[in-house]
Amino acid sequence: xxxxxxxxxxxxxxxxxxxxxxxxxxxxxxxxxxxxxxxxxxxxxxxxxxxxxxxxxxxxxxxxxxxxxxxxxxxxxxxxxxxxxxxxxxxxxxxxxxxxxxxxxxxxxxxxxxxxxxxxxxxxxxxxxxxxxxxxxxxxxxxxxxxxxxxxxxxxxxxxxxxxxxxxxxxxxxxxxxxxxxxxxxxxxxxxxxxxxxxxxxxxxxxxxxxxxxxxxxxxxxxxxxxxxxxxxxxxxxxxxxxxxxxxxxxxxxxxxxxxxxxxxxxxxxxxxxxxxxxxxxxxxxxxxxxxxxxxxxxxxxxxxxxxxxxxxxxxxxxxxxxxxxxxxxxxxxxxxx
Amino acid sequence: xxxxxxxxxxxxxxxxxxxxxxxxxxxxxxxxxxxxxxxxxxxxxxxxxxxxxxxxxxxxxxxxxxxxxxxxxxxxxxxxxxxxxxxxxxxxxxxxxxxxxxxxxxxxxxxxxxxxxxxxxxxxxxxxxxxxxxxxxxxxxxxxxxxxxxxxxxxxxxxxxxxxxxxxxxxxxxxxxxxxxxxxxxxxxxxxxxxxxxxxxxxxxxxxxxxxxxxxxxxxxxxxxxxxxxxxxxxxxxxxxxxxxxxxxxxxxxxxxxxxxxxxxxxxxxxxxxxxxxxxxxxxxxxxxxxxxxxxxxxxxxxxxxxxxxxxxxxxxxxxxxxxx
Amino acid sequence: xxxxxxxxxxxxxxxxxxxxxxxxxxxxxxxxxxxxxxxxxxxxxxxxxxxxxxxxxxxxxxxxxxxxxxxxxxxxxxxxxxxxxxxxxxxxxxxxxxxxxxxxxxxxxxxxxxxxxxxxxxxxxxxxxxxxxxxxxxxxxxxxxxxxxxxxxxxxxxxxxxxxxxxxxxxxxxxxxxxxxxxxxxxxxxxxxxxxxxxxxxxxxxxxxxxxxxxxxxxxxxxxxxxxxxxxxxxxxxxxxxxxxxxxxxxxxxxxxxxxxxxxxxxxxxxxxxxxxxxxxxxxxxx
Numbered sequence: 001x002x003x004x005x006x007x008x009x010x011x012x013x014x015x016x017x018x019x020x021x022x023x024x025x026x027x028x029x030x031x032x033x034x035x036x037x038x039x040x041x042x043x044x045x046x047x048x049x050x051x052x053x054x055x056x057x058x059x060x061x062x063x064x065x066x067x068x069x070x071x072x073x074x075x076x077x078x079x080x081x082x083x084x085x086x087x088x089x090x091x092x093x094x095x096x097x098x099x100x101x102x103x104x105x106x107x108x109x110x111x112x113x114x115x116x117x118x119x120x121x122x123x124x125x126x127x128x129x130x131x132x133x134x135x136x137x138x139x140x141x142x143x144x145x146x147x148x149x150x151x152x153x154x155x156x157x158x159x160x161x162x163x164x165x166x167x168x169x170x171x172x173x174x175x176x177x178x179x180x181x182x183x184x185x186x187x188x189x190x191x192x193x194x195x196x197x198x199x200x201x202x203x204x205x206x207x208x209x210x211x212x213x214x215x216x217x218x219x220x221x222x223x224x225x226x227x228x229x230x231x232x233x234x235x236x237x238x239x240x241x242x243x244x245x246x247x248x249x250x251x252x253x254x255x256x257x258x259x260x261x262x263x264x265x266x267x268x269x270x271x272x273x274x275x276x277x278x279x280x281x282x283x284x285x286x287x288x289x290x291x292x293x294x295x296x297x298x299x300x301x302x303x304x305x306x307x308x309x310x311x312x313x314x315x316x317x318x319x320x321x322x323x324x325x326x327x328x329x330x331x332x333x334x335x336x337x338x
Numbered sequence: 339x340x341x342x343x344x345x346x347x348x349x350x351x352x353x354x355x356x357x358x359x360x361x362x363x364x365x366x367x368x369x370x371x372x373x374x375x376x377x378x379x380x381x382x383x384x385x386x387x388x389x390x391x392x393x394x395x396x397x398x399x400x401x402x403x404x405x406x407x408x409x410x411x412x413x414x415x416x417x418x419x420x421x422x423x424x425x426x427x428x429x430x431x432x433x434x435x436x437x438x439x440x441x442x443x444x445x446x447x448x449x450x451x452x453x454x455x456x457x458x459x460x461x462x463x464x465x466x467x468x469x470x471x472x473x474x475x476x477x478x479x480x481x482x483x484x485x486x487x488x489x490x491x492x493x494x495x496x497x498x499x500x501x502x503x504x505x506x507x508x509x510x511x512x513x514x515x516x517x518x519x520x521x522x523x524x525x526x527x528x529x530x531x532x533x534x535x536x537x538x539x540x541x542x543x544x545x546x547x548x549x550x551x552x553x554x555x556x557x558x559x560x561x562x563x564x565x566x567x568x569x570x571x572x573x574x575x576x577x578x579x580x581x582x583x584x585x586x587x588x589x590x591x592x593x594x595x596x597x598x599x600x601x602x603x604x605x606x607x608x609x610x611x612x613x614x615x616x617x618x619x620x621x622x623x624x625x626x627x628x629x630x631x632x633x634x635x636x637x638x639x640x641x642x643x644x645x646x647x648x649x650x651x652x653x654x655x656x657x658x659x660x661x662x663x
Numbered sequence: 664x665x666x667x668x669x670x671x672x673x674x675x676x677x678x679x680x681x682x683x684x685x686x687x688x689x690x691x692x693x694x695x696x697x698x699x700x701x702x703x704x705x706x707x708x709x710x711x712x713x714x715x716x717x718x719x720x721x722x723x724x725x726x727x728x729x730x731x732x733x734x735x736x737x738x739x740x741x742x743x744x745x746x747x748x749x750x751x752x753x754x755x756x757x758x759x760x761x762x763x764x765x766x767x768x769x770x771x772x773x774x775x776x777x778x779x780x781x782x783x784x785x786x787x788x789x790x791x792x793x794x795x796x797x798x799x800x801x802x803x804x805x806x807x808x809x810x811x812x813x814x815x816x817x818x819x820x821x822x823x824x825x826x827x828x829x830x831x832x833x834x835x836x837x838x839x840x841x842x843x844x845x846x847x848x849x850x851x852x853x854x855x856x857x858x859x860x861x862x863x864x865x866x867x868x869x870x871x872x873x874x875x876x877x878x879x880x881x882x883x884x885x886x887x888x889x890x891x892x893x894x895x896x897x898x899x900x901x902x903x904x905x906x907x908x909x910x911x912x913x914x915x916x917x918x919x920x921x922x923x924x925x926x927x928x929x930x931x932x933x934x935x936x937x938x939x940x941x942x943x944x945x946x947x948x949x950x
Contacts, residue, residue: 054567056563056567085569085571086569087569088568088569089569089570090569094564094567094568095564096560096563096564096567101559101561102560102561102563102564103564104561104565104579104583105561105657105658105659106656106658106659107579107582112565115570116569116570119568119570120569166658168658168659179564182564182568183568186569343790346786347790347794350790350791350794351794354794354799354802354803355802358806358807359807359808360806461684462684465931465934469878469882469927469930469931470927470930470931471882471886471923471926471927471930473886473889473902473905474905474923474924474926477905477909477912477919477923478923480912481912481916485912597793597795598795598796600795601795601797601798602795602886604798604801605889605890608889608890609909619798619801620801620890623798623892624805624891624892626805631798635794635795635798638795638798639793639794642793
């Protein structure tokens with residue numbers, strides 16, 4: 001049993017124009033030490049998947065119907081808000097895309113980190129290194145030194161001074177480090193990172209990815225890394241799941257999927273990435289557009305754009321086809337490898 | 339910044355008082371006075387000199403502590419202000435304290451429960467509160483709590499039969515505290531209650547509305563999602579984090595209201611026979627006694643500028659990006 | 664009107680109709696206007712409104728014959744209150760229109776010409792804003808003598824700076840718009856540009872402010888009446904009626920409650936309506 005198991009999750013979201021079928025049976029599992037990249041273009045539902053694990057979507061307009069999300073055996077779809085709150089920050093950490101807007105500008109970063117640490121410490125005083133009956137003052141002190149240690153860990157110089165600084169006194173890359181520190185201060189087992197490097201400069205991106213890579217190794221974290229950038233996936237992910245219009249179309253070991261992509265969408269994605277060898281002016285693109293999720297096509301949602309499509313594709317969603325011990329694809333056109 | 343504003347204000351006040359129709363000297367001289375007598379009085383008061391000269395002597399007088407004499411009370415205006423200004427200030431401070439203490443949490447909660455019944459209720463009550471004339475509200479409060487129920491005194495700052503605590507600040511409740519007289523504190527507060535409530539309703543409603551819209555905006559910010567995602571409790575997020583983010587919007591309104599309440603204090607002071615600058619200025623206006631009116635206007639201007647300085651400082655406290663250096 | 668503008672307006676009206684609070688405001692204001700217009704016809708005792716008294720019917724409590732009772736002069740409070748609606752409405756509208764007109768003039772000139780003229784006018788406007796408005800209005804009204812016209816003028820004098828600032832800001836914004844530059848390039852003179860191009864486009868915020876200010880204008884007229892500066896009897900003004908009735912509380916409460924409630928109702932109605940209108944005309948202003 002993996003740490004996180006998303007099992008056939010279905011999600012619809014109300015909007016002005018109707019109900020969009022956002023997640024159409026997502027199955028994914030992430031275990032300790034694994035870094036799963038969840039890739040897809042904008043609107044495919046990857047961010048929503050991440051938010052769903054932490055149950056952060058408001059229930060109208062979101063409507064879950066079918067499937068489960070199991071964390072350490074417990075079905076989060078059945079959990080109440082109090083249970084979820086205990087998990088957030090303490091066992092599930094999250095970081096988001098834009099470090100500029102994700103830190104409260106009028107509070108010192110130490111203050112925000114201390115509150116997260118205190119919250120995690122409330123369920124599990126061992127995090128703060130204290131006995132269960134410790135006074136609130138002792139807990140605050142312990143939380144503060146923990147915050148300083150975490151800042152140091154993520155590479156913020158002069159952490160003991162910087163802990164009292166405000167977010168605007170940090171650069172973009174430093175702020176993302178702070179957010180990582182804040183997400184990990186409660187010693188969670190699972191980290192969900194939603195486009196953590198998209199808003200950063202390329203050179204800073206590399207540093208942040210290296211940081212995440214090191215932390216995964218040191219803490220045996222399970223990571224769900226949501227991104228549209230295949231380069232990022234190639235750099236630090238151990239596994240990858242490719243998403244299209246609310247469905248997962250291919251999953252597996254990252255090297256296996258990238259070396260021998262089986263799904264036509266995966267192939268197109270990989271081909272669209274310009275490399276040193278690409279012919280100038282010849283950018284590959286995929287004809288057609290992402291389907292309307294309010295009136296989605298029946299069967300395989302990629303069928304309207306797929307050059308391998310057959311009438312069978314619009315009848316039903318493709319069942320998974322195993323291509324290797326760590327490689328599955330969801331496509332009618334692919335036959336089982338012996 | 340303060341100096342040019344006050345200078346301009348003094349000039350404006352002077353100009354307006356001289357542009358208004360009516361001849362205060364003739365009034366002061368009395369209906370029986372002859373032309374010569376009026377002219378003599380004008381010469382004595384210095385009103386026959388060119389306007390620029392009059393303004394100059396007025397200005398130098400202001401700066402040296404001579405704010406003129408009140409024809410009605412026959413006292414220097416500054417001496418009158420020393421008594422009446424603290425009375426009004428105490429009322430305004432009490433009213434704003436009530437408005438802030440109730441308005442800020444009300445606005446926060448209204449936004450948290452947006453579009454549900456607590457929000458609708460608070461929005462209707464706010465509009466109603468802003469529309470309620472405070473002199474009418476004062477009368478209603480008197481009718482209910484003083485006349486019918488007898489819980490609170492009808493008017494005045496202090497019972498006539500009692501000796502008030504010794505004058506230190508002019509704020510009766512403070513002076514009573516300083517004198518260590520618990521009974522006096524109670525009496526002062528009891529008299530302060532109804533007029534302060536009458537005055538507080540309008541700013542309370544506006545502060546609630548401002549906090550509400552600011553909080554709605556803040557709740558949509560990314561950092562609130564991060565705070566939720568890391569497990570912080572709703573109560574902590576709203577009352578510690580969001581509150582601080584949303585509060586600066588109310589600061590401007592608070593500053594403006596202090597000015598408005600000071601200027602419009604006569605409405606509540608009339609109803610409750612509260613001896614403040616509102617009544618003082620109005621009586622002076624009705625008797626065409628200009629020095630007190632100018633004095634009151636300038637005093638309000640000074641207080642308003644000082645309050646805005648404090649508010650600017652508070653902006654810095656609430657938002658570190660605004661602080662100097 | 665352009666297609667998108669019409670569509671916005673339509674959406675706005677739809678929102679307005681859905682917001683029942685705004686509808687309530689509209690009903691109240693419509694009723695008020697009706698009462699004010701039909702005033703003389705609705706009033707049971709027009710002689711009291713004109714100043715007549717009836718000493719045999721003093722201080723009668725509300726009854727079927729005198730719905731709001733009678734006052735210390737035996738006058739029918741209902742008649743006086745109804746008649747007062749005319750005074751208040753007329754005064755309120757006059758104040759707002761006068762203030763808007765003068766303020767728009769000042770603001771438009773300042774915003775359009777810019778430079779030292781703008782600087783000087785805005786300094787003056789800002790100074791006017793630091794003057795306590797009620798005291799200014801009282802002083803001017805008292806100096807000019809009693810009468811509704813003087814009262815309106817005095818209040819408008821303290822009201823115009825708000826409009827001036829609003830209009831200046833709007834004109835400054837529109838001045839940089841391409842259609843103005845185009846008009847200028849085609850040789851249009853200043854009055855034409857202001858009148859035909861800029862002003863019609865900034866009418867919306869001015870109208871919004873006028874409707875939002877109506878309630879408070881009525882409140883200020885009543886405030887002056889309450890303090891005793893402004894209209895004099897026998898003109899039935901709600902504020903001065905309330906002031907006279909003060910001395911007769913609590914025994915003869917009806918002489919005060921009805922005029923006071925009338926003030927509240929009028930201001931409340933206009934505020935509801937103003938809020939709703941703002942939603943219609945300025946969809947960007949979230950509630």
